[in-house]
Amino acid sequence: MSMIAAFYNGKSILITGATGFMGKVLMEKLFRTSPDLKVIYILVRPKAGQTTQQRVFQILNSKLFEKVKEVCPNVHEKIRAVYADLNQNDFAISKEDMQELLSCTNVVFHCAATVRFDDHLRHAVQLNVTATQQLLLMASQMPKLEAFIHISTAFSNCNLTHIDEVIYPCPVEPKQIIDSMEWLDDAIIDEITPKLIGDRPNTYTYTKALGEMVVHQESGNMNIAIIRPSIVGATWQEPFPGWVDNLNGPSGLIIAAGKGFLRSIRATPMAVADLIPVDTVVNLTLAVGWYTAVHRPKSTLIYHCTSGNLNPCNWGKMGFQVLATFEKVPLERAFRRPNADFTTNTITSQYWNAVSHRAPAIIYDFYLRLTGRKPRMTKVMNRLLRNVSMLEYFVNRSWEWSTYNTEMLMSELSPEDQRVFNFDVRQLNWLEYIENYVLGVKKYLLKEDMAGIPEAKQHLKRLRNIHYLFNTALFLIAWRLLIARSQMARNVWFFIVSFCYKFLSYFRASSTLKV
Numbered sequence: 001m002s003m004i005a006a007f008y009n010g011k012s013i014l015i016t017g018a019t020g021f022m023g024k025v026l027m028e029k030l031f032r033t034s035p036d037l038k039v040i041y042i043l044v045r046p047k048a049g050q051t052t053q054q055r056v057f058q059i060l061n062s063k064l065f066e067k068v069k070e071v072c073p074n075v076h077e078k079i080r081a082v083y084a085d086l087n088q089n090d091f092a093i094s095k096e097d098m099q100e101l102l103s104c105t106n107v108v109f110h111c112a113a114t115v116r117f118d119d120h121l122r123h124a125v126q127l128n129v130t131a132t133q134q135l136l137l138m139a140s141q142m143p144k145l146e147a148f149i150h151i152s153t154a155f156s157n158c159n160l161t162h163i164d165e166v167i168y169p170c171p172v173e174p175k176q177i178i179d180s181m182e183w184l185d186d187a188i189i190d191e192i193t194p195k196l197i198g199d200r201p202n203t204y205t206y207t208k209a210l211g212e213m214v215v216h217q218e219s220g221n222m223n224i225a226i227i228r229p230s231i232v233g234a235t236w237q238e239p240f241p242g243w244v245d246n247l248n249g250p251s252g253l254i255i256a257a258g259k260g261f262l263r264s265i266r267a268t269p270m271a272v273a274d275l276i277p278v279d280t281v282v283n284l285t286l287a288v289g290w291y292t293a294v295h296r297p298k299s300t301l302i303y304h305c306t307s308g309n310l311n312p313c314n315w316g317k318m319g320f321q322v323l324a325t326f327e328k329v330p331l332e333r334a335f336r337r338p339n340a341d342f343t344t345n346t347i348t349s350q351y352w353n354a355v356s357h358r359a360p361a362i363i364y365d366f367y368l369r370l371t372g373r374k375p376r377m378t379k380v381m382n383r384l385l386r387n388v389s390m391l392e393y394f395v396n397r398s399w400e401w402s403t404y405n406t407e408m409l410m411s412e413l414s415p416e417d418q419r420v421f422n423f424d425v426r427q428l429n430w431l432e433y434i435e436n437y438v439l440g441v442k443k444y445l446l447k448e449d450m451a452g453i454p455e456a457k458q459h460l461k462r463l464r465n466i467h468y469l470f471n472t473a474l475f476l477i478a479w480r481l482l483i484a485r486s487q488m489a490r491n492v493w494f495f496i497v498s499f500c501y502k503f504l505s506y507f508r509a510s511s512t513l514k515v
């Protein structure tokens with residue numbers, strides 16, 4: 001039997017961020033491989049008009065959990081949703097709930113975070129730094145705690161190009177940042193944010209780095225480990241390929257490209273696309289939880305969960321395969337036909353933004369106005385281009401992450417554990433993975449029916465004809481304007497027309513002779 005699966009049986013596990021992309025896959029795997037675990041406590045807040053219980057009910061009844069229900073039919077009884085808001089003092093957890101969490105928890109997985117790149121520094125610090133500090137304080141009062149696993153990001157030190165599995169200190173201590181957020185007003189925070197984040201691109205990567213420092217400083221004598229995944233993508237294998245349920249990372253761009261909104265991007269085709277499937281991250285996380293609790297390494301170990309150094313893929317190859325999949329399985333009701341131009345030049349990129357993105361949006365809005373509808377495409381396009389510009393930093397650079405600890409852990413696992421908790425990214429076939437990813441985006445994220453594929457293909461054919469018609473009309477208008485103004489253009493035009501006429505006359509005469 002798997003030693004890792006056996007370890008979690010009978011355990012009480014606390015997960016933050018369980019309603020998020022990674023948290024859901026983590027819960028699913030835990031229930032499926034260790035159905036005899038005692039309980040999973042999840043810290044949940046009400047959201048979008050749903051109570052905490054309704055949110056849990058929805059997750060357990062989703063397609064992701066179909067297999068779990070077969071192996072663990074009483075999964076509803078083993079999950080305890082604890083009302084909590086990580087933005088508040090003591091997380092707004094009731095006294096009774098807090099008592100139970102402190103006295104029973106064996107393992108903590110801290111996944112909650114704000115992953116928005118454009119979050120205000122105050123909010124990003126609150127969630128990614130202060131909440132981590134508070135959770136560590138809670139953990140230090142848990143007598144039965146065996147391991148605390150903190151999920152960070154491989155990009156927390158993206159200001160460096162070679163990154164080792166160590167903590168890199170930030171110039172200003174996290175404690176000072178936390179304190180200053182309490183008394184500085186928003187305007188001053190806005191002013192100092194660029195200075196604080198320095199050569200990092202956003203508040204997300206900066207606060208995740210501060211979060212790591214907090215973990216390092218507050219670890220006390222707890223068994224702690226940090227996982228640093230790179231860009232987390234759809235599932236590779238488990239519970240089934242291609243599952244994804246949010247727009248983060250490449251998923252949103254895949255949709256924007258498939259729907260024909262985004263046709264060009266400032267990206268370096270040869271730069272390494274360090275994507276990592278979410279089930280791979282979860283397998284490593286569970287293996288690390290086991291190793292940290294059982295082997296109790298002397299210091300806090302950091303594990304890079306990346307693909308670039310073991311099985312690299314680049315953005316060019318990825319974009320090509322995404323487009324190839326759209327040929328076979330197009331998205332429904334596309335705005336334009338999918339295309340992917342990668343350019344590294346800022347001026348070329350601006351040109352394509354004007355011609356390929358903004359102009360079609362303006363023309364479409366004009367058409368909406370003419371037909372008595374409210375124009376909206378320009379607004380959508382501006383927002384998309386703003387969001388894409390935030391991702392550009394990550395698609396124009398390559399990083400090298402060392403993976404000694406991750407490889408060491410792999411070698412420590414039994415063959416059975418290596419199979420059940422596979423995080424060996426060398427076995428990943430990129431072309432197959434990307435195809436499944438695109439299919440997953442269509443099925444699970446957009447909830448499009450596969451039966452609609454013929455109609456989607458027809459729609460793309462119509463778009464192609466409109467494209468040809470539009471270009472021909474544009475050419476003729478431009479040409480007409482040109483020959484009205486230039487004698488030379490007129491001469492060229494008469495030369496071409498007379499040449500064509502002579503050629504056709506010759507062709508007709510020679511074919512009549514043959515008869």
Ligand SMILES: CCCCCCCCCCCCCCCCCCCCCCCC(=O)SCCNC(=O)CCNC(=O)[C@H](O)C(C)(C)COP(=O)(O)OP(=O)(O)OC[C@H]1O[C@@H](n2cnc3c(N)ncnc32)[C@H](O)[C@@H]1OP(=O)(O)O
Binds near residue numbers: 263
């Ligand atoms: C030429 C074409 C190219 C394409 C070819 C095909 C693609 C092939 C791939 C090659 C292309 C390159 C891919 C690049 C990917 C690079 C990613 C790099 C990231 C690595 C960094 C580090 C990794 C991490 O550690 S962090 C995890 C990743 N985090 C993110 O990705 C966060 C990014 N997102 C944000 O920062 C924000 O969400 C933002 C700024 C993008 C959007 O903000 P905005 O204010 O515009 O929107 P909202 O008001 O927040 O929301 C609007 C609307 O959308 C809903 N929504 C928002 N986010 C999500 C979500 N994640 N899931 C589901 N729904 C979401 C939101 O609820 C709103 O809905 P309403 O109904 O309007 O309320």
Ligand SMILES: NC(=O)C1=CN([C@@H]2O[C@H](COP(=O)(O)OP(=O)(O)OC[C@H]3O[C@@H](n4cnc5c(N)ncnc54)[C@H](OP(=O)(O)O)[C@@H]3O)[C@@H](O)[C@H]2O)C=CC1
Binds near residue numbers: 086153154246
């Ligand atoms: N996705 C990626 O590409 C990568 C992610 N990571 C890291 O992995 C971890 C998980 O990321 P991912 O699952 O993608 O992120 P998601 O945005 O999908 O999930 C974030 C989770 O945090 C919870 N959360 C946020 N704010 C609060 C709050 N105030 N109180 C309670 N819960 C809150 C969310 O709850 P709610 O549903 O209520 O909003 C949600 O469950 C994060 O630490 C992230 O930094 C690292 C590398 C890449």
